Amino acid sequence: MKTLEFLIQRLAKAAFVVLGVVILNFLLIQLAPGDPAAVLAGEAGAGDEQFIAQLRAQFGLDQPLYVQLLSYLQNVLSGDLGYSYRNQVPVADLIMERLPATLLLTGSAFLFSLVLGIVLGVLAAYKRGSLGDSLIMTGALIFYATPLFWVALMAVLVFSIHLDWLPPFDMESIGAGYTGWARVMDIAHHLVLPTVTLGLFFTAVYTRLTRASMLEVMNLDFVKTARAKGVPKGRIIRRHVLRNAILPVFTFASVQAGQLVGGAVLTETVFAWPGIGRLMFDALMQRDYPVLLGVFLVTAAVVVLVNLVADLLYRFVDPRIETAG
């Protein structure tokens, strides 16, 4: 019963955010300098008058504002994200075609950074004050201050151009016609650089967080008790400290999901990765606003979904969490 209540509450919260982004998008179209019809058509300044007039009638832009908002909401909620006049395709189709590539990239970058971040953070906390600790924390400090897109470019410079180990562009070898396992390996090969460059910034974040969280738990009384009882240090770290220290890291990681998607815009642009981040960049270049707003809405929806799943998992991992969170 409690779980159901919790679920409904979180679903309402998620719906609230998505609805908010839809309304925000609507307001942005209205507030944008120039005619909203021209904005939707992606025409800068003087476009074809007749075409714009036709669009204005089509979108009901001569109606009162609240009627426009209602019909916009209705469209979006029924899955119609508008039409890309530049590409002559519905926006929803464009995004759905690109979404899997982005989910693959952000998903693997998330796993990479979380695993590496936790391992490094635990090591640093375990060997506190040692040379290893200093090296790990200095590395984290540097990657925390490095722009994502620049790391990506430097990785291409070193690993693709100079060493020729990894492919710098695309998601798979064009025209190679791999199928089955060979294709999986080919995509994995292309995935390495984007994943690592997108993940390093977040690795730095999680390393710092894990270390701080570990050190905090290591000072608690039950750890002293375990030490006094003569439990070996490695076992204390694994079974007593890590289990308690890792929860804040997970919470923070799920909250950060949105940032990861934002970073994907930059990574995909550098690596010509065929996801929605690259789509967003192309839409920017072409001033294709319906696509831009559509990508924004979909990324927000993905983030909300990730947060929802994380909330549920979190409750499962730590039963102490109550509905009022």
Place this chain on the structure above:
Amino acid sequence: MSFLRRYAQNVGALIGLAILVVVVLVALAAPVLYPVSPWQGVGEPLLGPFEDPAYPLGTDLLGRDIAAGIAYGARVSLLIGIISTAVAVVIGVALGALAGFYGGRVDDMLMRFTEFFQTIPAFAMAVVLVAIFSPNITSITLAIAVVSWPPVARLVRGEFLSLRSREFVQAAVVVGQTGPRIMATQILPNAISPIIVTASLMVATAILTESSLSFLGLGDRNMMSWGFMIGAARTMLREAWWLSVFPGVAILVTVLAINLIGEGLNDAMNPHLRGRKG
């Protein structure tokens, strides 16, 4: 006094401060050091670094001096970083103070609003805002401010919530001071040090965001910026590595310096937390 001494004990924080001072001096002296506009070609195109002592960091495809670009870029980065943070802090303090001081329904509504802005992907939103309102220094600064105020609001709300019930605040209520006056003159001064720490770290994030935006071509067309230089050099990576390496190092060093300062401020202002870092 003891604050300065505590700050000075932190080697990292001193290094950060020294670097930042250099960056600020370069930004201020840019028009003196490089009187010609950084957009103007001055040398032979695509000179490598140290090939010509007049252009130690090399030149780009149009013969523009990379060193001049970096000096002028420092102005844009610092300007946008500081102003957008100032705007974000004003928004965050105002909303957080109202929420924490009045509580109840006001608090509920303001925190829903804050949570909304915290959930949606910040960078994607900044991109959309700048693109729709066309890229110029005002829209970029405001867009960064709009996506970075929520943590300040939450922080300030927490501080106000806990300070509100202290005796000195109750005394001010009894004396008959008005709500806004109590917030501004009694509570805010006591909440200022965590706000300063957060703000200093936000400047670093804002500089990263600005460089990412201008990398994507969403920079102000009239101002040379580090992100723009890297974005423009992206296709020439194979032929001319120095075009993208040096501006990137400039971003890295500046952001690193500001982060070090922020951590130093944090340690100096909250000495009781020092043991945790050990």
